[in-house]
Amino acid sequence: xxxxxxxxxxxxxxxxxxxxxxxxxxxxxxxxxxxxxxxxxxxxxxxxxxxxxxxxxxxxxxxxxxxxxxxxxxxxxxxxxxxxxxxxxxxxxxxxxxxxxxxxxxxxxxxxxxxxxxxxxxxxxxxxxxxxxxxxxxxxxxxxxxxxxxxxxxxxxxxxxxxxxxxxxxxxxxxxxxxxxxxxxxxxxxxxxxx
Amino acid sequence: xxxxxxxxxxxxxxxxxxxxxxxxxxxxxxxxxxxxxxxxxxxxxxxxxxxxxxxxxxxxxxxxxxxxxxxxxxxxxxxxxxxxxxxxxxxxxxxxxxxxxxxxxxxxxxxxxxxxxxxxxxxxxxxxxxxxxxxxxxxxxxxxxxxxxx
Numbered sequence: 001x002x003x004x005x006x007x008x009x010x011x012x013x014x015x016x017x018x019x020x021x022x023x024x025x026x027x028x029x030x031x032x033x034x035x036x037x038x039x040x041x042x043x044x045x046x047x048x049x050x051x052x053x054x055x056x057x058x059x060x061x062x063x064x065x066x067x068x069x070x071x072x073x074x075x076x077x078x079x080x081x082x083x084x085x086x087x088x089x090x091x092x093x094x095x096x097x098x099x100x101x102x103x104x105x106x107x108x109x110x111x112x113x114x115x116x117x118x119x120x121x122x123x124x125x126x127x128x129x130x131x132x133x134x135x136x137x138x139x140x141x142x143x144x145x146x147x148x149x150x151x152x153x154x155x156x157x158x159x160x161x162x163x164x165x166x167x168x169x170x171x172x173x174x175x176x177x178x179x180x181x182x183x184x185x186x187x188x189x190x191x192x193x194x195x
Numbered sequence: 196x197x198x199x200x201x202x203x204x205x206x207x208x209x210x211x212x213x214x215x216x217x218x219x220x221x222x223x224x225x226x227x228x229x230x231x232x233x234x235x236x237x238x239x240x241x242x243x244x245x246x247x248x249x250x251x252x253x254x255x256x257x258x259x260x261x262x263x264x265x266x267x268x269x270x271x272x273x274x275x276x277x278x279x280x281x282x283x284x285x286x287x288x289x290x291x292x293x294x295x296x297x298x299x300x301x302x303x304x305x306x307x308x309x310x311x312x313x314x315x316x317x318x319x320x321x322x323x324x325x326x327x328x329x330x331x332x333x334x335x336x337x338x339x340x341x342x343x344x345x
Contacts, residue, residue, distance in 0.1 A: 020233045023323050024330070034323050063283070063290045063318075082287030082304075085318040105321050108328045109314050110335065112287075112306070117316065 041086040041101040050098035053123040053137040057090035079119040128171035135171035206238035210248035216255030219319035220282035227322035234326050245271045256284035256291040257302045269309045275339040279332045280311045283318040
């Protein structure tokens with residue numbers, strides 16, 4: 001109902017002032033500068049402190065605007081505004097709530113490689129102890145451990161944390177290869193309950 | 196600045212060129228030209244032929260069947276000319292663009308074929324943004340006209 005009143009107000013205003021929006025200048029007080037609705041989805045903004053580089057936004061991106069570049073030192077999470085469709089799937093799925101759709105919509109660039117058209121976040125990578133392959137951002141490993149220790153069943157917490165520290169610093173492949181040697185099976189605590 | 200240059204900058208003619216895609220950006224472009232947003236304040240007029248135009252507005256991604264047409268329309272536009280790409284598809288290919296494997300029907304953005312001067316990203320861009328892009332295009336046109344004389 002309130003929206004109806006709003007529309008009616010706007011319609012009545014049309015009779016008193018010119019209809020054209022006062023867009024680039026913004027001097028005339030009787031006219032609206034720009035029409036920005038409540039749920040407008042503009043360019044994405046990423047909080048660099050919150051982002052851990054978990055690739056969730058990359059997995060759901062429908063327009064393939066989000067890309068991830070891995071090097072030995074850093075992981076770069078990049079959004080290319082030209083290919084973004086503003087579907088806000090990345091905002092929805094981000095586990096750290098680092099991505100927000102802003103209300104900014106003005107962007108005109110004359111060059112495709114203009115840094116304004118990209119949103120980049122750099123994250124420090126850690127390499128595997130055994131095979132020297134960069135496999136995970138440092139921040140993500142920390143955060144995963146925090147979340148794991150929050151949610152885990154207190155009965156088996158001791159075993160899981162102990163196993164985690166045993167395999168710390170190995171990439172998933174090396175971890176799997178050393179499973180027997182280090183005695184870290186994922187279902188170990190289940191067997192303990194059965195016995 | 197000569198009389199012809201002045202006339203060109205204060206009344207650039209626009210040719211709206213739809214390459215392909217979902218028509219969303221076309222609707223927004225026409226809204227930008229209509230009285231609510233009124234891009235015609237800047238002296239713009241929508242023309243029906245690229246032979247009369249100074250600014251070429253392209254919207255949408257380019258299907259492979261459309262490649263000869265877009266090249267031809269670009270050649271038909273007299274110099275100096277400015278190409279303004281509007282929307283995510285015209286800027287970077289958006290949803291329709293595939294790197295690997297390549298899309299069998301759609302090539303991607305028109306800047307793979309013709310030089311694009313101003314990019315206006317958005318899906319679809321707001322009419323305000325399109326006005327912003329067209330004004331940038333006019334500035335670019337001024338630049339090109341003066342450079343061509345020297």
